[in-house]
Amino acid sequence: MPELPEVETTRLKIEPHLKGRRLLRLEHDAPHKYRDTHLAAGRTIATLTRRGKYLFLNLEDPGEEPLELIVHLGMTGGFRFQPTTHTRVTLHLDGSDPLYFQDARRFGKMAVVRPGQYRSMPTLAAMGPEPLSDAFSEAGFVRTVTDAGKMIKPWLLSQGPVAGVGNIYADESLWASRLHPAQTHLTRPEAARLYSAIRDTMRAAVDAGGSTLSDGTYQQPDGMSGLFQTRHNVYDRAGQPCPRCGTPIVRTVLAQRGTHFCPHCQVLRHP
Ligand SMILES: [Zn+2]
Known part of the structure:
Protein backbone atom coordinates (compact mmCIF):
# COMPACT_ATOMS: atom_id res chain seq x y z
CA MET A 1 0.00 0.00 0.00
CA ALA A 126 -7.81 12.23 13.72
CA MET A 127 -4.42 12.17 12.00
CA GLY A 128 -1.23 13.07 13.87
CA PRO A 129 1.42 15.56 12.71
CA GLU A 130 3.29 15.32 9.43
CA PRO A 131 6.68 13.69 10.16
CA LEU A 132 8.64 16.07 7.92
CA SER A 133 6.97 19.23 9.23
CA ASP A 134 7.90 21.49 12.13
CA ALA A 135 4.67 20.41 13.82
CA PHE A 136 6.28 17.02 14.48
CA SER A 137 8.50 17.84 17.45
CA GLU A 138 10.74 15.46 19.35
CA ALA A 139 9.40 16.66 22.71
CA GLY A 140 5.79 16.21 21.60
CA PHE A 141 6.38 12.76 20.13
CA VAL A 142 8.34 11.54 23.16
CA ARG A 143 5.61 12.72 25.51
CA THR A 144 2.83 11.19 23.39
CA VAL A 145 4.59 7.83 23.05
CA THR A 146 5.75 7.46 26.65
CA ASP A 147 2.37 8.52 28.05
CA ALA A 148 0.39 6.14 25.85
CA GLY A 149 2.19 2.91 26.76
CA LYS A 150 0.71 1.18 23.70
CA MET A 151 2.22 -1.56 21.57
CA ILE A 152 4.33 0.55 19.28
CA LYS A 153 3.95 -0.81 15.76
CA PRO A 154 0.12 -1.07 15.65
CA TRP A 155 -0.05 2.36 17.23
CA LEU A 156 2.17 3.87 14.53
CA LEU A 157 -0.04 2.28 11.89
CA SER A 158 -3.10 3.96 13.43
CA GLN A 159 -1.79 7.33 12.09
CA GLY A 160 -2.49 8.88 15.51
CA PRO A 161 1.05 9.65 16.79
CA VAL A 162 2.36 10.62 13.35
CA ALA A 163 0.92 10.73 9.83
CA GLY A 164 1.77 8.58 6.85
CA VAL A 165 3.63 5.65 8.44
CA GLY A 166 2.44 2.31 7.04
CA ASN A 167 3.79 -1.23 7.18
CA ILE A 168 7.06 -0.71 5.30
CA TYR A 169 8.19 2.45 7.04
CA ALA A 170 7.07 1.26 10.48
CA ASP A 171 9.26 -1.85 10.17
CA GLU A 172 12.21 0.17 8.83
CA SER A 173 11.93 2.89 11.50
CA LEU A 174 11.67 0.33 14.33
CA TRP A 175 14.77 -1.49 13.05
CA ALA A 176 16.69 1.79 12.80
CA SER A 177 15.78 2.64 16.40
CA ARG A 178 16.45 -0.94 17.65
CA LEU A 179 12.94 -1.37 19.01
CA HIS A 180 10.87 -4.56 18.91
CA PRO A 181 7.59 -3.97 17.02
CA ALA A 182 5.57 -5.33 19.97
CA GLN A 183 7.33 -3.18 22.57
CA THR A 184 5.06 -1.32 24.98
CA HIS A 185 6.00 1.40 27.47
CA LEU A 186 8.89 2.98 25.59
CA THR A 187 11.46 4.89 27.62
CA ARG A 188 12.21 8.50 26.75
CA PRO A 189 15.53 7.64 25.00
CA GLU A 190 13.76 4.90 23.00
CA ALA A 191 11.01 7.28 21.91
CA ALA A 192 13.62 9.89 20.93
CA ARG A 193 15.47 7.29 18.81
CA LEU A 194 12.21 6.36 17.11
CA TYR A 195 11.42 10.01 16.40
CA SER A 196 14.75 10.49 14.60
CA ALA A 197 14.39 7.18 12.76
CA ILE A 198 10.93 8.08 11.41
CA ARG A 199 12.14 11.45 10.14
CA ASP A 200 15.32 10.06 8.59
CA THR A 201 13.55 7.10 7.00
CA MET A 202 10.74 9.20 5.54
CA ARG A 203 13.11 11.84 4.18
CA ALA A 204 15.36 9.25 2.53
CA ALA A 205 12.38 7.38 1.07
CA VAL A 206 10.87 10.54 -0.44
CA ASP A 207 14.27 11.39 -1.95
CA ALA A 208 14.40 7.88 -3.48
CA GLY A 209 10.91 8.16 -5.02
CA GLY A 210 9.34 5.62 -2.63
CA SER A 211 9.49 1.83 -2.61
CA THR A 212 8.46 -0.43 -5.51
CA LEU A 213 8.07 -3.95 -4.10
CA SER A 214 8.46 -7.22 -5.97
CA ASP A 215 4.78 -7.11 -7.03
CA GLY A 216 5.64 -3.97 -9.04
CA THR A 217 2.36 -2.29 -8.10
CA TYR A 218 3.62 1.11 -7.09
CA GLN A 219 5.14 3.12 -9.91
CA GLN A 220 5.71 6.82 -10.28
CA PRO A 221 3.27 8.59 -12.66
CA ASP A 222 5.80 8.40 -15.51
CA GLY A 223 6.06 4.60 -15.07
CA MET A 224 9.42 4.70 -13.25
CA SER A 225 9.93 2.50 -10.18
CA GLY A 226 10.83 3.93 -6.81
CA LEU A 227 14.32 3.11 -5.54
CA PHE A 228 14.02 2.93 -1.77
CA GLN A 229 13.33 -0.84 -1.75
CA THR A 230 17.04 -1.35 -2.48
CA ARG A 231 17.75 0.29 0.87
CA HIS A 232 15.27 -1.69 2.98
CA ASN A 233 17.02 -3.17 6.00
CA VAL A 234 14.26 -5.53 7.17
CA TYR A 235 11.08 -5.11 5.11
CA ASP A 236 10.52 -8.08 2.77
CA ARG A 237 13.98 -9.48 3.74
CA ALA A 238 13.01 -12.51 5.88
CA GLY A 239 15.94 -14.94 6.21
CA GLN A 240 18.47 -12.44 4.87
CA PRO A 241 21.18 -11.09 7.20
CA CYS A 242 20.55 -8.02 9.33
CA PRO A 243 22.76 -5.25 7.86
CA ARG A 244 23.86 -4.35 11.40
CA CYS A 245 24.65 -7.73 12.99
CA GLY A 246 24.21 -10.47 10.38
CA THR A 247 21.42 -12.32 12.25
CA PRO A 248 18.71 -13.57 9.83
CA ILE A 249 15.71 -11.22 9.67
CA VAL A 250 12.49 -12.74 11.04
CA ARG A 251 9.02 -12.29 9.59
CA THR A 252 6.10 -12.60 11.95
CA VAL A 253 2.49 -11.41 12.03
CA LEU A 254 1.58 -8.66 14.46
CA ALA A 255 -1.93 -7.20 14.57
CA GLN A 256 -2.64 -9.00 11.29
CA ARG A 257 0.24 -7.32 9.47
CA GLY A 258 3.40 -8.96 8.18
CA THR A 259 6.20 -7.68 10.40
CA HIS A 260 9.95 -7.87 9.83
CA PHE A 261 12.61 -7.39 12.49
CA CYS A 262 16.06 -8.50 13.68
CA PRO A 263 15.73 -10.80 16.73
CA HIS A 264 19.21 -9.77 17.90
CA CYS A 265 19.00 -5.97 17.52
CA GLN A 266 15.32 -5.64 18.42
CA VAL A 267 14.77 -7.52 21.68
CA LEU A 268 11.38 -7.33 23.38
CA ARG A 269 11.96 -5.76 26.78
CA HIS A 270 9.44 -6.63 29.46
CA PRO A 271 8.62 -3.52 31.45
ZN1 LIG B 1 20.56 -7.12 13.82
Whole structure:
Protein backbone atom coordinates (compact mmCIF):
# COMPACT_ATOMS: atom_id res chain seq x y z
CA MET A 1 0.00 0.00 0.00
CA PRO A 2 1.39 3.43 -0.85
CA GLU A 3 2.59 5.26 2.26
CA LEU A 4 3.78 8.82 2.76
CA PRO A 5 6.87 8.60 0.48
CA GLU A 6 4.91 7.09 -2.41
CA VAL A 7 2.05 9.60 -2.09
CA GLU A 8 4.48 12.51 -1.76
CA THR A 9 6.42 11.34 -4.82
CA THR A 10 3.14 11.13 -6.73
CA ARG A 11 2.23 14.65 -5.62
CA LEU A 12 5.59 16.09 -6.68
CA LYS A 13 5.38 14.41 -10.09
CA ILE A 14 1.80 15.35 -11.01
CA GLU A 15 1.85 18.85 -9.52
CA PRO A 16 3.49 20.55 -12.54
CA HIS A 17 0.91 18.85 -14.76
CA LEU A 18 -2.13 19.95 -12.72
CA LYS A 19 -1.34 23.17 -10.90
CA GLY A 20 -3.34 26.12 -12.23
CA ARG A 21 -5.25 23.93 -14.69
CA ARG A 22 -8.99 23.62 -14.99
CA LEU A 23 -10.56 20.19 -14.57
CA LEU A 24 -13.08 19.70 -17.35
CA ARG A 25 -14.55 16.52 -15.84
CA LEU A 26 -13.68 13.24 -14.15
CA GLU A 27 -14.71 10.24 -16.22
CA HIS A 28 -15.47 7.00 -14.37
CA ASP A 29 -18.26 4.48 -13.82
CA ALA A 30 -18.09 4.03 -10.01
CA PRO A 31 -19.87 6.96 -8.29
CA HIS A 32 -19.86 5.08 -4.95
CA LYS A 33 -16.03 4.99 -4.98
CA TYR A 34 -15.39 8.39 -6.55
CA ARG A 35 -17.96 10.51 -4.77
CA ASP A 36 -19.34 13.86 -5.89
CA THR A 37 -16.68 14.27 -8.58
CA HIS A 38 -19.19 16.19 -10.72
CA LEU A 39 -18.63 19.08 -8.28
CA ALA A 40 -15.02 19.31 -9.49
CA ALA A 41 -15.99 19.82 -13.14
CA GLY A 42 -14.96 23.24 -14.39
CA ARG A 43 -12.97 24.02 -11.26
CA THR A 44 -9.34 25.16 -11.12
CA ILE A 45 -6.67 23.14 -9.30
CA ALA A 46 -4.92 25.86 -7.28
CA THR A 47 -2.53 23.64 -5.34
CA LEU A 48 -1.79 19.99 -4.56
CA THR A 49 -1.17 19.07 -0.97
CA ARG A 50 -0.80 15.87 1.03
CA ARG A 51 -1.83 14.76 4.48
CA GLY A 52 -0.46 11.37 5.56
CA LYS A 53 -1.38 9.00 2.75
CA TYR A 54 -4.09 11.30 1.35
CA LEU A 55 -3.61 13.56 -1.65
CA PHE A 56 -5.59 16.80 -2.02
CA LEU A 57 -6.37 18.73 -5.17
CA ASN A 58 -7.42 22.10 -3.81
CA LEU A 59 -10.04 23.64 -6.09
CA GLU A 60 -10.26 27.42 -5.93
CA ASP A 61 -12.02 29.84 -8.26
CA PRO A 62 -12.97 33.49 -7.71
CA GLY A 63 -16.50 33.81 -6.39
CA GLU A 64 -16.91 30.08 -5.76
CA GLU A 65 -16.76 28.05 -2.60
CA PRO A 66 -13.37 26.26 -2.26
CA LEU A 67 -13.52 22.48 -2.57
CA GLU A 68 -11.09 19.63 -2.01
CA LEU A 69 -10.79 16.61 -4.27
CA ILE A 70 -9.35 14.05 -1.87
CA VAL A 71 -7.64 10.93 -3.21
CA HIS A 72 -6.68 7.84 -1.25
CA LEU A 73 -4.65 5.42 -3.36
CA GLY A 74 -5.80 2.34 -1.41
CA MET A 75 -3.73 -0.80 -2.01
CA THR A 76 -2.84 -0.46 -5.69
CA GLY A 77 -4.00 2.97 -6.84
CA GLY A 78 -1.75 5.41 -8.64
CA PHE A 79 -1.74 8.21 -11.20
CA ARG A 80 -0.27 7.70 -14.67
CA PHE A 81 0.40 10.00 -17.59
CA GLN A 82 -0.68 7.20 -19.96
CA PRO A 83 -3.83 5.04 -19.83
CA THR A 84 -3.42 1.41 -18.70
CA THR A 85 -5.64 -1.67 -18.59
CA HIS A 86 -6.53 -0.73 -14.99
CA THR A 87 -7.50 2.90 -15.61
CA ARG A 88 -10.52 3.66 -13.40
CA VAL A 89 -10.75 7.46 -13.58
CA THR A 90 -9.72 9.84 -16.36
CA LEU A 91 -9.14 13.43 -15.33
CA HIS A 92 -9.84 15.58 -18.39
CA LEU A 93 -7.93 18.85 -18.25
CA ASP A 94 -8.29 22.12 -20.10
CA GLY A 95 -5.40 22.65 -22.52
CA SER A 96 -3.48 19.51 -21.56
CA ASP A 97 -3.43 15.75 -21.95
CA PRO A 98 -5.60 13.85 -19.45
CA LEU A 99 -4.25 12.31 -16.27
CA TYR A 100 -5.24 8.72 -15.47
CA PHE A 101 -5.95 7.02 -12.15
CA GLN A 102 -5.30 3.29 -12.30
CA ASP A 103 -6.19 0.82 -9.60
CA ALA A 104 -5.99 -2.94 -10.18
CA ARG A 105 -7.63 -3.99 -6.91
CA ARG A 106 -10.06 -1.05 -6.70
CA PHE A 107 -9.53 -0.07 -3.06
CA GLY A 108 -8.68 3.52 -3.98
CA LYS A 109 -11.17 6.25 -3.27
CA MET A 110 -11.90 9.84 -4.20
CA ALA A 111 -14.32 12.38 -2.78
CA VAL A 112 -15.04 16.04 -3.36
CA VAL A 113 -15.75 17.82 -0.07
CA ARG A 114 -15.73 21.25 1.45
CA PRO A 115 -12.37 21.91 3.17
CA GLY A 116 -12.22 20.09 6.50
CA GLN A 117 -15.40 18.03 5.97
CA TYR A 118 -13.87 14.65 6.80
CA ARG A 119 -16.79 12.95 8.56
CA SER A 120 -16.64 10.03 6.14
CA MET A 121 -12.85 9.76 6.64
CA PRO A 122 -12.25 9.31 10.39
CA THR A 123 -8.54 8.43 9.96
CA LEU A 124 -7.97 11.73 8.24
CA ALA A 125 -9.91 13.66 10.85
CA ALA A 126 -7.81 12.23 13.72
CA MET A 127 -4.42 12.17 12.00
CA GLY A 128 -1.23 13.07 13.87
CA PRO A 129 1.42 15.56 12.71
CA GLU A 130 3.29 15.32 9.43
CA PRO A 131 6.68 13.69 10.16
CA LEU A 132 8.64 16.07 7.92
CA SER A 133 6.97 19.23 9.23
CA ASP A 134 7.90 21.49 12.13
CA ALA A 135 4.67 20.41 13.82
CA PHE A 136 6.28 17.02 14.48
CA SER A 137 8.50 17.84 17.45
CA GLU A 138 10.74 15.46 19.35
CA ALA A 139 9.40 16.66 22.71
CA GLY A 140 5.79 16.21 21.60
CA PHE A 141 6.38 12.76 20.13
CA VAL A 142 8.34 11.54 23.16
CA ARG A 143 5.61 12.72 25.51
CA THR A 144 2.83 11.19 23.39
CA VAL A 145 4.59 7.83 23.05
CA THR A 146 5.75 7.46 26.65
CA ASP A 147 2.37 8.52 28.05
CA ALA A 148 0.39 6.14 25.85
CA GLY A 149 2.19 2.91 26.76
CA LYS A 150 0.71 1.18 23.70
CA MET A 151 2.22 -1.56 21.57
CA ILE A 152 4.33 0.55 19.28
CA LYS A 153 3.95 -0.81 15.76
CA PRO A 154 0.12 -1.07 15.65
CA TRP A 155 -0.05 2.36 17.23
CA LEU A 156 2.17 3.87 14.53
CA LEU A 157 -0.04 2.28 11.89
CA SER A 158 -3.10 3.96 13.43
CA GLN A 159 -1.79 7.33 12.09
CA GLY A 160 -2.49 8.88 15.51
CA PRO A 161 1.05 9.65 16.79
CA VAL A 162 2.36 10.62 13.35
CA ALA A 163 0.92 10.73 9.83
CA GLY A 164 1.77 8.58 6.85
CA VAL A 165 3.63 5.65 8.44
CA GLY A 166 2.44 2.31 7.04
CA ASN A 167 3.79 -1.23 7.18
CA ILE A 168 7.06 -0.71 5.30
CA TYR A 169 8.19 2.45 7.04
CA ALA A 170 7.07 1.26 10.48
CA ASP A 171 9.26 -1.85 10.17
CA GLU A 172 12.21 0.17 8.83
CA SER A 173 11.93 2.89 11.50
CA LEU A 174 11.67 0.33 14.33
CA TRP A 175 14.77 -1.49 13.05
CA ALA A 176 16.69 1.79 12.80
CA SER A 177 15.78 2.64 16.40
CA ARG A 178 16.45 -0.94 17.65
CA LEU A 179 12.94 -1.37 19.01
CA HIS A 180 10.87 -4.56 18.91
CA PRO A 181 7.59 -3.97 17.02
CA ALA A 182 5.57 -5.33 19.97
CA GLN A 183 7.33 -3.18 22.57
CA THR A 184 5.06 -1.32 24.98
CA HIS A 185 6.00 1.40 27.47
CA LEU A 186 8.89 2.98 25.59
CA THR A 187 11.46 4.89 27.62
CA ARG A 188 12.21 8.50 26.75
CA PRO A 189 15.53 7.64 25.00
CA GLU A 190 13.76 4.90 23.00
CA ALA A 191 11.01 7.28 21.91
CA ALA A 192 13.62 9.89 20.93
CA ARG A 193 15.47 7.29 18.81
CA LEU A 194 12.21 6.36 17.11
CA TYR A 195 11.42 10.01 16.40
CA SER A 196 14.75 10.49 14.60
CA ALA A 197 14.39 7.18 12.76
CA ILE A 198 10.93 8.08 11.41
CA ARG A 199 12.14 11.45 10.14
CA ASP A 200 15.32 10.06 8.59
CA THR A 201 13.55 7.10 7.00
CA MET A 202 10.74 9.20 5.54
CA ARG A 203 13.11 11.84 4.18
CA ALA A 204 15.36 9.25 2.53
CA ALA A 205 12.38 7.38 1.07
CA VAL A 206 10.87 10.54 -0.44
CA ASP A 207 14.27 11.39 -1.95
CA ALA A 208 14.40 7.88 -3.48
CA GLY A 209 10.91 8.16 -5.02
CA GLY A 210 9.34 5.62 -2.63
CA SER A 211 9.49 1.83 -2.61
CA THR A 212 8.46 -0.43 -5.51
CA LEU A 213 8.07 -3.95 -4.10
CA SER A 214 8.46 -7.22 -5.97
CA ASP A 215 4.78 -7.11 -7.03
CA GLY A 216 5.64 -3.97 -9.04
CA THR A 217 2.36 -2.29 -8.10
CA TYR A 218 3.62 1.11 -7.09
CA GLN A 219 5.14 3.12 -9.91
CA GLN A 220 5.71 6.82 -10.28
CA PRO A 221 3.27 8.59 -12.66
CA ASP A 222 5.80 8.40 -15.51
CA GLY A 223 6.06 4.60 -15.07
CA MET A 224 9.42 4.70 -13.25
CA SER A 225 9.93 2.50 -10.18
CA GLY A 226 10.83 3.93 -6.81
CA LEU A 227 14.32 3.11 -5.54
CA PHE A 228 14.02 2.93 -1.77
CA GLN A 229 13.33 -0.84 -1.75
CA THR A 230 17.04 -1.35 -2.48
CA ARG A 231 17.75 0.29 0.87
CA HIS A 232 15.27 -1.69 2.98
CA ASN A 233 17.02 -3.17 6.00
CA VAL A 234 14.26 -5.53 7.17
CA TYR A 235 11.08 -5.11 5.11
CA ASP A 236 10.52 -8.08 2.77
CA ARG A 237 13.98 -9.48 3.74
CA ALA A 238 13.01 -12.51 5.88
CA GLY A 239 15.94 -14.94 6.21
CA GLN A 240 18.47 -12.44 4.87
CA PRO A 241 21.18 -11.09 7.20
CA CYS A 242 20.55 -8.02 9.33
CA PRO A 243 22.76 -5.25 7.86
CA ARG A 244 23.86 -4.35 11.40
CA CYS A 245 24.65 -7.73 12.99
CA GLY A 246 24.21 -10.47 10.38
CA THR A 247 21.42 -12.32 12.25
CA PRO A 248 18.71 -13.57 9.83
CA ILE A 249 15.71 -11.22 9.67
CA VAL A 250 12.49 -12.74 11.04
CA ARG A 251 9.02 -12.29 9.59
CA THR A 252 6.10 -12.60 11.95
CA VAL A 253 2.49 -11.41 12.03
CA LEU A 254 1.58 -8.66 14.46
CA ALA A 255 -1.93 -7.20 14.57
CA GLN A 256 -2.64 -9.00 11.29
CA ARG A 257 0.24 -7.32 9.47
CA GLY A 258 3.40 -8.96 8.18
CA THR A 259 6.20 -7.68 10.40
CA HIS A 260 9.95 -7.87 9.83
CA PHE A 261 12.61 -7.39 12.49
CA CYS A 262 16.06 -8.50 13.68
CA PRO A 263 15.73 -10.80 16.73
CA HIS A 264 19.21 -9.77 17.90
CA CYS A 265 19.00 -5.97 17.52
CA GLN A 266 15.32 -5.64 18.42
CA VAL A 267 14.77 -7.52 21.68
CA LEU A 268 11.38 -7.33 23.38
CA ARG A 269 11.96 -5.76 26.78
CA HIS A 270 9.44 -6.63 29.46
CA PRO A 271 8.62 -3.52 31.45
ZN1 LIG B 1 20.56 -7.12 13.82
